[in-house]
Amino acid sequence: MLNENAQTELVETLSxxxxxxxxxxxxxxxxxxxxxxxxxxxxxxxxxxxxxxxxEDGEASSATALREAFEEAGVAGIVDKTVFGSFSYRKDMSPNRYHVAVHLLQASSIAEKFPEKSIRKTQWFPPKDAVRDAAQPGLRTLLSRAETLNL
Known part of the structure; x- marks a missing residue:
């Protein structure tokens, strides 16, 4: 018989x-x-x-966005502390639903070396191409909103 914590973990894993x-x-x-x-x-x-x-524990979403931009793409810049919008998605084999708070980040530099350089491809796109090529439908919708911004 499973204890209460194990039961909760099992339900979360299945659903x-x-x-x-x-x-x-x-x-x-x-x-x-x-x-x-x-x-x-x-x-x-x-x-x-x-x-x-x-x-990370206690980290503001804007700080997470800035950190992830550097870790995954070597981008540093000015991040807007206000959430621009959000979208949700599911990963291929995961039962979880991911909810992403998106912040605008004006890139000021791109590092030669960054943590995920060897495992990620990065590419810059004009806004219309970015909207077309985004993997998640919710992200496409959010990016189409960003097209009209005067940045």
Missing amino acids: GRDVAQAGARCHRRTENGGLEMLFVGSRRNGRRGIPKGHG
């Missing part, structure tokens, strides 16, 4: 749970003044999305 994440919608200006958005490839399947991940 999944809600997992909070934070992400950065990184943008920069090109030499001719055009806007570009950054995508990183998933480690598992290469699908394109924004840098995102789990917060």
Whole structure:
């Protein structure tokens, strides 16, 4: 017979749970003044999305977004502390549902070396291409809203 904690863990494993994440919608200006958005490839399947991940204990979502942008893409810059929007998604083999609070991040530099450089592909896209190529439908919707911003 399972104790109460084991039963709760088993139910969460079977039905999944809600997992909070934070992400950065990184943008920069090109030499001719055009806007570009950054995508990183998933480690598992290469699908394109924004840098995102789990917060550390007591970490604000804006700080998580800034940290993830650096870890996954080497991007440093100015992050908006206000949540721009959010989206939800499921990973291929996980029963969990991930909820991502997205912050706008104006990129000011890109490091030559960063923690996930060898396992992630990064690419900058014009806004219309980013909207088209985003892996998650909720992210596509959110990025289409960002197209109209005057950044």
